[in-house]
Amino acid sequence: MTGDLHTSATPLLDVRSLSVGYELPAGLLGRRKVVPAVEDVSFTISHGETLGFVGESGSGKSTVGKAILRLVPPLAGHIVFDGRDVADDGARAPLSYRRDVQAVFQDPAASLNPRQLASHAIETTLRRHGVTDRIEIRSRTLEAFEMVGLTRDHLQRFPNELSGGQQQRVAIARALVLQPRLVVCDEAVSALDLSTQGQIINLLGDLQAATGVSYLFIAHDLGLVRHIAHRVGVMSAGSLVELASTEQIFDAPQHPYTRRLLGATPSSHPDGRDERRARRQAFRDASSVVLEAP
């Protein structure tokens, strides 16, 4: 599944010193306040690579994804996609960029329009990107559905008539129908059941093997990232504190925060849990001493 990551010299996506902030609406006389969410984050994603992004909620990992998707404007820095800096584009991203960079969001129920048939999401996307022939739209929609393991029958269903896993498959079909080169998966499996999670992760892996698409896989669960990511970035308080190969993150974490995150991840077996609890307790005692010191 790994393949050769370095077939081309230039990475598909090159994010340099990215900073993103949210503006707070100030009072009538007050100045506008900018709350920084992401500060000075740099990383690259190669062709056909999956980069995992982990961190607590509020660490800024989703904001990085949104900036790449151009849903929030960057304050500073560069987002170079395929050799072109998209941070320079105006308020609206060019259509070609929309075709190349797609997204799968966390809540599959919310990411599909409840009033529109499952097929509608894909048809609208195709139509927007210049496919006008009705028969072609229909066949490509069906093709996309079959690619993610859905059938003709699912086309004519409303989102609430599909299970969570099926909804997420529709969302993946929508993301992949344009044959993008990068898909931002923002907690794409977090809301799903354990057995469904596995299916979706396998599906994403298969699709990558088949199409060579790259993923930015954002999750708070380290266990999931381990399976799909070639490299993992760890975000904490708006900064990228560690970025290394998946093996290295799990086997030899460098940054204390990464170690803490690994320590907090529930183990898959009860063995040794008392020691783990004692270690967490010791860590907390240590940090509370630091916090309470004047």
Place this chain on the structure above:
Amino acid sequence: MSETTTTAITLSEPDDGRRHTTNLGRIVSRMRRQPGTIVAGAFILFLATVALLAPVVAPYDPTQVFLDNVLEPPSAQFLLGTDDLGRDQLSRLIYGSQIVLLVALGAVIIAAVIGVPLGLVFGFNGGWWDRIGMRFVDMAQALPGMLIGITVVAILGRNIVILMFAIGLIGASLFARMTRAVVLVERNKLYVEAAEVAGLPRRQIIFGQILPNLVGPIVTQGSVFLGSAIMIESAMSFLGIGLPSEIPTWGAMLSLALDNQAVAPHLTWPPGIAIVLTVLAFSVFGDGLNDALTGERKRLPRLGLRLAQAEEERAARAATSVSTAPGAVTGTATAVVHGDDAVLVTHDVSVALAMPDRSQTRIVKNASLTVAKGEIVGLLGESGSGKSTFARAVLGMLPPGTWLASGSIRLLGEELAHRQERELSHVRGTRMAAVFQDPMNALSPVHTVGMQLTEPLRLHKGMNRTQARTRAVELLERVGVRNALARLDDYPHQFSGGMAQRVAIAMALAADPELLIADEATSALDVTTQAQVLDLILDLRDEYGMGVLMITHSLGVVAETCDRAAVMYRGRIVEDSPVATLFSEPRHLYTRSLLDANPANAETSGRLVTIDGDLRVEIDGLIDQLDAEEDAR
């Protein structure tokens, strides 16, 4: 491809008509189940028919004057009598319905055409658009509607189009406000972001994506406003500022009747009754429509829908996959027998659910589970397995549409099954407590945390204000809220997710419970916070020795905290073992499959084991066998 098994699944088109291919079909079938709406709808239909066929149904021309029959009471010739010019009341009433419906319909359309786009633009653009636009809407709404109507008619003159426009203007602010409110909710939904990512232009997002979600509220509001429009039209005609007097309208008829009340009291009744009935019909119909669009979906437990889906998928799997003979592995759930230290003993608990087609189904089947003093017992299952329903049955808080069908629930030896809500509420306040997934749902947003902590202490423990406050501070400090005294006066939204869950735990502790039910209490938290909250629960168990029932879908949570765990699948407890045994030597096929499928378990970066296809069929077979055995008994 991995999805071969899934791709093989083809759901047969259900031919029982339960599924409608359009939302419209669903709405109509729901409305057919509301008698009030049917009557109102029939009346509206009748009115519309009469209005359309007025020249055919009306006995006379509404303007024809019978000077010999002025102010005549009802007779065979004039069924509803005549007015002061000798015009037939019935004919005027019938022709009046044309005007009434036309003006009302026109007004609603004008109101929607003006109001909805304004609401869409204000809601979607936000910022200054919204702030300034909504001030104007506020101003328009503050003015009495009639005043706007009178002004417009006074300036532009009296004719039917202007009347429609005047009434439409009154309604426009209603539509704008409602549309904006819905858009504010919808624009933050992920599907709008998804549309943006797909590159859809803003215009298409507003009108193609958001507007369809507004159809329900707009239609409902329109139907209700139709009633109001009729009332306004009638009132304006009554005051003589509506349409010219030669055009028959109900309001003008009423006005005329008032002038002649002393001589011809019969004149008031027909237009009065017509107005009341019509306004009522539109209101009832609009209400029913609203219920059909949203209400029933709410009333029908989500659980029911999910269950129906799961059943259907299962049936499809069974139909298409090669069926393996069940019985290869039989998992028998054995309850660990506890002595006197049992806090909770449930035996054969079954919970029934009313299905949309009025049949019943059991969503928890003969579940038996015991929690001892100081023991943490996990109840593990996927969504829809019935684990949360079981917890709610123990708490006596089953959602509407579900009920305890059979079984015994003993807390400290006391039977709780089928007890009155008042008694259960006391038990919940003193001996058992619960922490749920979303702490913000458990905490009231309008009261301070201190108030919410002290109230149960005063109610159930009989403390006075100072005592309760002191205890509340102790509790908050115990659960790790820093600066507890100051934070008592904070509102829940001032706490982060993890801290809010700590507050919810403090509230649960206030009861000094013997049993704490944690229903997915850490599922919404991220790993570091989850570890802290789980450690807190462990510490509290060590300190107070309470029993904990830990409902979760996470194997990791069970592995890290539970002493014993039960696994639930399709409403049944399939396995109940000490936690080390559960993870090392799982007995039931489903438990084994779950452990295999745990992404944290597989060490390599290869494919993940999933529970689908033949494996799922085999597990389902085991459950079906259990069901069959029970039915046979």
